[in-house]
Structure formats: structure tokens, C-alpha cells
Amino acid sequence: MTETTAGAHEAHGTPTGWRRWLYSTNHKDIGTLYLIFAVVFGIVGGLMSVIMRMELQAPGMDVIWGDSSTQEHTFNVLVTGHGLIMVFFMIMPAFIGGFGNWMVPLMIGAPDMAFPRMNNFSFWILIPSALLLVGSTVIGDGAGTGWTVYAPLSTIGMTGPSVDMAILALHLAGASSIMASINFITTIFNMRAPGMTLHKMPLFVWSILITVFLLLLSLPVLAGAITMLLTDRNFGTAFFDASQGGDPLLYQHLFWFFGHPEVYVLILPSFGVISHVVSTFSRKPIFGYLGMAYAMVAIGAVGFIVWAHHMYTAGMGVDTEAYFLAATLVIAVPTGVKIFSWIATMWGGSLTFETPMLWAMGMIFLFVLGGVTGVVLANSGLTTAFHDTAYVVGHFHYVMSMGAMFGIFAGFYYWVGKMTGHQYPEKLGQWHFWITMVGVNLTFFPMHFSGLAGMPRRIADYPDAYAGWNLISSYGAYISFAAALFFLYVVYRTFKSDEKLEANYWGEGATTLEWSVPSPAPHHTHEAPPTVR
């Protein structure tokens, strides 16, 4: 008995060297791995977008390497790679794998995740997934299908190994996310500290809980759809082949049944982070906590029944469109509740504008901007003008590139001291925010104009009339990418800082349990559950 106890203690020491990371079962180390992974792929995906913007800076095919037999296809490969990388290898790993792993156990008073070894596997399976996806761009011709991988373009329209590799990459990333989801659900349902009922749980934990439910319910559908793609491509089946009785639209329904919840997977954790940041820097508890939590539940639930608003021009019939129009508008209600509750949280507060708060306020406003264009796009009567235009690209980058990514940066600056023990340099953090703010707005706001004027999305070259706004967009993209590189410098400066940090360096406004443990958080925390009043 004594021996067992001693053995257990031995096992709990901090492993060193590569063993610490490769064999890691520690939620903090795995969270760190996820965050590093997200930064690396954020840069890769960002580079892809910079190449696309360079190509689109002026009419003509002048930038992308190769000749007219490959250039345009290479552009489509970049479109596809950028989309898949940003969704699966940047935003999801940063929010769910990174902040989720780090903060969920800390916030609910659990010593670790429920299944630490599965947690390890969830992360490390992402590496072959990413290798497959990156490999698909260099082995064969590359997958130029768009992140939606619509059949039959992805079946008879694209031969060679690339699309198969991309499909297998999605399978692995999906398996990783499903395991992570099971892990989070089990952890959150079973390992909360005594006294922490669901209705006392921090909103970030709520957001992760809802997010992983969305993943758990939607990813299997994606897996089914892309498995059918795989067999259509390689084994002669005809699920999506109209000439043999299949239906190309079946793929679109399956994909978007996953794809729409997926975009909420990207934004909900951002909602969670923003709630914490806004409350902390307003020095007030969150306004309308229950409304906030159940607004996210509502967004998640309704998110499952709006998928075909991505298919308004597919020819579904007017009544189907009418239903999806109505269901989509409904989402604006819980989203509005969230926006107004954040504003009410700030109302009457004592606000300071440190870097995390700047990102949070930027996120709230730009998310509103992206949200209202979403309401416009919900109207299927307008869709013959808007579908598949640059307007749509502008819309979803306002909610993703600003809504989700600003949330990631808010979370990074908010928690980096807790995670590393090093505080970021305030002035540089604010510079990072302002450069990004200018860059992303210059990039994406003009897309609304070119979209209204009729410019289709995903085109490698455009009629000369669209040159003006595309030039502005390209300059914006360079500024945004410069800001991303500047962020790496801020991270470097953060690690150079030797300022000593208290456990709760944000003071009275930060009330959740992660602020009760020292900064940096020791390797093991909450070994005895804290008591929650």
C-alpha cells in the first residue's frame, strides 16, 4: 500500500525533455502543444491567404508560379488549404485544444481531464492529419475543391491522390475532435468541484461544453459524407453520381449538416472568452449569466436546423428555402441577447482598456458587423444576388477572422501570464491590436462592395472593374499578416519578461478558479477539489 502511494507520487513528477511532451497526459502541457500547433498553422494558413491576395491584387495571373496550365488550379488549392487549415488546424486547436485544455479543468476545480491518455492521443493524431493535408498540396496536383469538397468536383472532377489525402486528413482531424469532445463532456459533467452546479459554471466552460456537443453530433455526419466521397472516388460507388442514381445535392446536405454547426464550433468558445474578459475589465460580474449560458445553448440547438441556407441557389424548392430563411433569422435573437448582455456587463462598470479588453471590444463590434450581414444573407430572396459572391467572403471573415480570431487573441493576452508566468508587454499588445484592426477591416470591408457589384468568390482572376477594391483588400491582408508576425515578436518579448506575477494579476474583476492558483499555474493543480460557494 505504501509502495503504491510512493509510486503514484513518482509518476506525478514533471517529466523532462521530449518525454514530457510526447508522452504527456497533463492537460496544461497538452494545451500548450495545441496552442503552439495553432500558431504554426495560423502562420501557414495566413501565408496561403497572402499569396492569394498577392494574386488578386491586380487583374491577370502574375504572381502564382507555373503557367496557365497550373496557375489557376494552384490558386484553388490555396483557397482549399487556407480554409481547411484555418478551421481545423488554427481556430479549433487554439480554442478547444488550447484554451479548453488549459482552462476547463482549472475553472471547474478538476485536477486534469477525465481521460488524460486520450487527451494525448487527440493532440498527436492531429500531426499526421496536418501532414496529410499539407502533403496533399504537394503530392499529386493538390485538392482544388474548396473546403466544402463538393461532389462531383471532388469525385470525377479531380483525379490523383490529393483529394484522398485531404479526405483522410479530415477523418483524422475529426477523430481527434470527437475524442476531445468525449473527454470534455466527461470532465465537465463529472469532475466539477463540489458546489459548482451547472448554473454556477463559468461561461467559458459552458461555451466549451456546447461546442463539444456540436462536434460530437455533427462530425460523424461529416465522416459519413467524406467516406462516401472516398468510395465514390476509389471503389466505384455512386452516392453522389447522378448518372448512376446518386445525388450531388445529397453531399451538400450532409456536408452542411456538419458545416453549419462547425461554424458555431468556431465562434462559441470566442463568446466564452469574451464574457470572461469583459467581466474582468469592467470589474463587474457578467450581466444575465443564465441568459448568456442558455443563449449559447439556443444558438447550438438552432445551429443544427439551418444548414441548407448555404444552398439557396441549389434548386431546393421555394418552401424549403422559406423554412431555412425563417430558422436562420431566429439565430439573431440569442445572438442579440449575448451582444446586449456584454454591453450591459460593461454598463456601470469601471472599465480599463488593457490589451485583452481591446480585443474583446473589437470582437463585439466587428462580430455585430459580421452578424448583420449574416441577417441580410439569410433572406433567400436576396440570395440570387449574394450567393457565392465576395460579399459572403466578407461576411464570414467578419465573424471568423474577427469574431473568432479576436477571441483567441483576447484569450491569449488574458491568460498568457497564468499559463507561462510571463506577462506580455502592454504597449506592444495594444499595437498588435491596432495594426490587426486596421488590417482586417481594410481586407474584408471592401469585399462587401465587390460582392454587391457581382464579383464571384473563389476566382483566381477577375474582370478589370473589380481591381480597385481588390487592391485595397490586398494591402489590408499584408497589414494583417504583418500584425501576425508582430504577434510572434510580442510572444518573444513576453517570454523575455521577468516581471513576477501574482496569482490574480487582473485583480478584483477576475473571479473564476484559475485565478486562485499561482502564476504560472504549477504542473498539478486542484489536487484536492476547491470548495465553491
Added chain:
Amino acid sequence: MFGRNAGVAIAALFTALIAGAGAALAQEAGLGAPFDWQMGFQEPASPVMRDIIDFHNFMLWLITAITIFVLGLMLYIMFRFNAKSNPVPSKNTHNTMLEVIWTVVPIIILVAMAIPSFKLLYKDDVVPTATRVADLYGIDVAGEITLKATGLQWAWEYEYVDNGVFLFSSCLYGPDYWCFGGEAPEGAHRLLETDNPVVVPVNTLVKVQVTAAAVIHAWAVPAFGVKIDAVPGRLNETWFVAERIGTYYGQCSELCGQYHSYMPIQVNVVSQEDYDAWLAGQLAAMQPDRLKAPTTEFAQQGITPRRPLAVTPGIAN
């Protein structure tokens, strides 16, 4: 201190951007094609596009108002409730009345939005008869024609189904591309001009049936408010009545592979007399090389569909 600067900068940036969006409403417009620095829709040439523009203008005011409202609240908060102006935070976290209001008011706004939206959808989406066009839009159409558009990689093939097997393919000009477009004429819109434009008579109900041979495309003409996917194995239908003589351009609007950017749509709207003359001339001069079987086209591109195509567009013989 910083809060004040931040507020001013945000205000300046977004007033500029939103003013830009508002300006889109009152913009000079060309006809049928986009123009430099265009911020709004193309000039409408069909009743459907006029409806779309009207509804979108309503929506644009609404969303601009909502955005400015939120921006105003945030700026007020920055000035009024920063730590200097308001050192002691309130502890207020609930106000049932307020929460009910910000749930119910958006619902009312959305209903106000949904009613005209449903009307627009049910009015424009269904392919009408000539009588229905007269009832709904007050236009007495001169006649009715049916046009079938088939998306190929990467060109459109058009069939005038009322006139037997008359069909032709419509490709982008330019020596670089697979199609036989050849050099574009002087002054052509780059990437929009086709070698064989679609020709339709003005004030005529044009029913467009849209399908595709191998992969999905989308047939779109912004000035008509028309966009519909071309899906293999499926015959989608849309319609337009062009009210003004002119040349109208659109582009394929669903990613369809390598040369997706290079399959424009050009519709020449002409008077009934010109249309009749054009049609007679075309039918008389029909040459075998203008009547191309898509399978040949695929062979030319080096793309071999692995099994028979879903829809084999009519092969003239």
C-alpha cells in the same frame, strides 16, 4: 487616457466605413457590367432585380442603424464608464425587464424583416406564366422563350429548345484558354466577353433551364437578379424578363475546377426584330463545327470522365 484615444479612432474608422456603405445606395451605375470602384448593385434590368434592390436597401438601412446603435452604446460606455469617470463599479447583474426587451424587440424587428422577405421569395422564385408576370409586375410580355444552359468545364452550352436542336457553346475569348474563343475584339470586357453570346428579345419571358455535364456550376446574371446552380442530373429552372436592350454579363458562380474564373455568361438583349433576324441567320448558317458534343470537349481538355455523363446535352446531328 487610452480609452479616449481608442474611442476616437474606432469612431473615425467606422463612420468612414459605414458612410461608404450608405454611399452604395446612391451610386451612379453602368448597365450590365461592373464598373471601377463600384460599391453597390449593378443597374437592374429586370423586375426581379428591382425587387431585390428595394428589399436590400431596406435591409441596409436597418443593419446600418443596428450597427451604429451598438457602436454608440460602446462609445458611450467607453467615455462614461471608464475607470477614471466611474471608479466604483455597480454590482447590477440582473434586470428582467431589460432582458425581456432585448429579446422581444429583435423578434419584432425580425418579423418586420421576414414578412417582406417571404413576399420577395414567393414572388420571384417561382417561374411564372405571362399572366402572372402581368399581375405581379405590371409588364405585358411580348412572348415566351425557353433557353437551356448546360455548364461544361469550362464553357456554357446553350440550347434554344423552342427551335429544334439549335445549340451552341459560349466561351471566353483569349488564346490561353481551352475554348476556341480566339482574340477578343477591341474594347471587350476582359473575362466577361464570350465568343457566342446568348441573344434574347427584350420584354420577353425567358425561362432558363440549367444543368451541367460533369461538375456543378452556377448560371448568374447580376443585372437580372438571376443565379441558379447547374447540377448534373438535375434540371433547375429560373426566369427573367429583360426590360432594357443592352449587353449583360455574369460569371459562373460555383467553384467548378481550374478555369472557374473563365466561364462568363453574356446575354445580348435585343429588339424582337433583331432577335428574329439573328435566329433565322443562325439557323441558316448552322455549321457542324458550331454544334459540338461535350464529350469531344472533354477529350480536348484531356479530361476523361470515368463513366457516362449524367446529362448528355443534346448532340445535334
